[in-house]
Amino acid sequence: MKSGLPSSLSSDALSNMPVRSQSEFLDLAADALKDDLLGFHLALSFDFRALGFIYYVVASAETLAQALANEEEYSAILNEPVRLRSGRTSGLSVELSYEGLDPHLDRHFSEFWITGTLKQCRDFTSRELIPTSATMVHLRVGKVPEMDRYFGREVVFGADRDLLEFGKDVGDLPLVTHDPHLHQLLRRLQSRGSTVRAPEPDSLRFRVEKAITARLRYGTVTIDAIASDLGTSARTLTRKLAEEGVSFSSILDGVRASLAVRYMRNGEIVMSQLAWLLGYREPSTLVRAFKRWTGKTPTEFWRELKQGGFDDA
Known part of the structure; x- marks a missing residue:
């Protein structure tokens, strides 16, 4: 095949x-x-x-x-x-x-x-x-x-x-x-x-990640907006995430990091477009964040990706 x-x-x-x-x-x-x-x-x-x-x-x-x-x-x-x-x-x-x-x-x-x-x-x-x-x-x-x-x-x-x-x-x-x-x-x-099996509820972290991803490119990701999307308050969301050992900011950062690498692996992409997709107003902010995530600038990462240096990423 x-x-x-x-x-x-x-x-x-x-x-x-x-x-x-x-x-x-x-x-x-x-x-x-x-x-x-x-x-x-x-x-x-x-x-x-x-x-x-x-x-x-x-x-x-x-x-x-x-x-x-x-x-x-x-x-x-x-x-x-x-x-x-x-x-x-x-x-x-x-x-x-x-x-x-x-x-x-x-x-x-x-x-x-x-x-x-x-x-x-x-x-x-x-x-x-x-x-x-x-x-x-x-x-x-x-x-x-x-x-x-x-x-x-x-x-x-x-x-x-x-x-x-x-x-x-x-x-x-x-x-x-x-x-x-x-x-x-x-x-x-x-x-x-057959016994009817009810769907198991998604974890709160997954639902937050999904809501963040849907809003990123529109630049509307705030804890208040995400809490509203999930039918709760920002205070309740913060408390429940803390009970799972995570914070809203860490989830947002993780979603951006994961998406950034995925988009880079999907093909060459200009920094202004990638910044927009991840909800950043300025490409320079993305470059700093990307280096914090990967230890490399987007240009360095893309160059090594083309050379086959990130097969296990």
Whole structure:
């Protein structure tokens, strides 16, 4: 396969990893293989039957809209880490979100799933479906022609959601994998024999990190704003973070440091743009912070990155 990973690892083993381990594995593998599109490449050859029950209850539905509605329903019931939300207004839409992950950072994981979702829609209908829109939350510098060719249109990065949109009639397409007997059997088995697992709440630190990331590029990160986003007061947020042994300022600094390195690894980026993405008004402030985080200026870091000096970063 193009990703260079063994086929056994790309299906059974990977699907059985915890979601955070999956994302970290993809990041490490992408660095080792020098494959900036590993998540995308992996999705093209992944055997989604390895997902088990949820794959078969989706694949056996009658129409594409029903299949996606089933995936939305059962991903919530089974507490799956990848959550899908489908809708039909002017057309068929499919939105992806990820429990316990930040789509701004975990790009290989999110590219795997949005590509895999399109691939399954095509496989289930035996149609070369072209979305009317394809957007992703994380940023990439420049265009990604290989992904654009597969999706049949330009994939837009830096958007508000990981989202696929299709024309109005796509949802009515019949599935070539439709099996009414299997579908009813699986639904009965789930309703009779399975315990519904409620989603585990995210840690406060993770929710703060996620809220900070969403606001950074707009320069609106304050403890009052983040507390409001989380439905609490700044005083309560400060107290609860202290109980976890962290402070708001340390979390903000950590998010900026992590994002800075990720953006640098994604491709060459000008300092003014990087400063804006991290919520700094002046590039000089970013340069000082970056040297504190890494011991190097952004220019020095980028130079060594191109020379392969940060494979384990």
